[in-house]
Amino acid sequence: MNLWESIDYAAWPAALASYPEVIARQGVAKLPELDRWYREDLPGQVAAREPPYLTRDELLRAIEWKMARGVWRARNLALARSNTSETVEELSRSALAQVANEGAPLNAPIATLSKLAGVGPATASAILSAAAPTMYPFFDDLVAAQIPGFGAVDFTPKVYARYADALRERARELGGDWTPARVERALWAASGGKAALHPQ
Numbered sequence: 001m002n003l004w005e006s007i008d009y010a011a012w013p014a015a016l017a018s019y020p021e022v023i024a025r026q027g028v029a030k031l032p033e034l035d036r037w038y039r040e041d042l043p044g045q046v047a048a049r050e051p052p053y054l055t056r057d058e059l060l061r062a063i064e065w066k067m068a069r070g071v072w073r074a075r076n077l078a079l080a081r082s083n084t085s086e087t088v089e090e091l092s093r094s095a096l097a098q099v100a101n102e103g104a105p106l107n108a109p110i111a112t113l114s115k116l117a118g119v120g121p122a123t124a125s126a127i128l129s130a131a132a133p134t135m136y137p138f139f140d141d142l143v144a145a146q147i148p149g150f151g152a153v154d155f156t157p158k159v160y161a162r163y164a165d166a167l168r169e170r171a172r173e174l175g176g177d178w179t180p181a182r183v184e185r186a187l188w189a190a191s192g193g194k195a196a197l198h199p200q
Contacts, residue, residue: 079118
């Protein structure tokens with residue numbers, strides 16, 4: 001179903017509620033546990049630090065989550081492993097400080113995190129979505145495909161900005177406790193995930 005075009009707003013909470021079930025249906029052994037960690041543990045771990053930052057282990061695990069939910073790219077993971085703990089902590093601290101700075105451009109944290117080896121706008125968005133879900137949705141092609149007129153997905157900061165703006169606007173329209181991150185999860189669940197593209 002294309003949730004985006006649904007005029008039944010009750011369909012949105014139903015899609016979001018189905019997210020864990022759709023995660024399980026992907027048939028990726030590590031994904032349910034990685035996803036639970038990404039949604040439930042990582043945000044609190046990052047927020048508990050003052051100032052907030054990501055550790056190297058957290059970065060690598062977030063990349064594993066992203067790839068398990070989407071497309072596995074071993075080379076990107078290998079590149080990410082080449083980052084030192086100090087570099088990850090320094091750049092993630094800087095990126096999250098930009099999130100907190102209301103005067104900073106919304107894409108500035110994406111650019112900062114993308115300085116890490118093996119990290120592009122999609123991975124950067126995964127980190128920011130965990131740390132600042134009220135502003136940053138995870139950048140996913142299955143979600144972008146549901147946005148009318150969005151066009152081909154190019155994983156660049158410019159295209160991410162259009163994507164994030166669309167999901168922020170939909171979160172505002174839905175109201176209540178909807179965030180861009182929750183909108184992304186509902187849309188992804190409605191798509192059926194990657195498993196829907198390869199039925200058994």
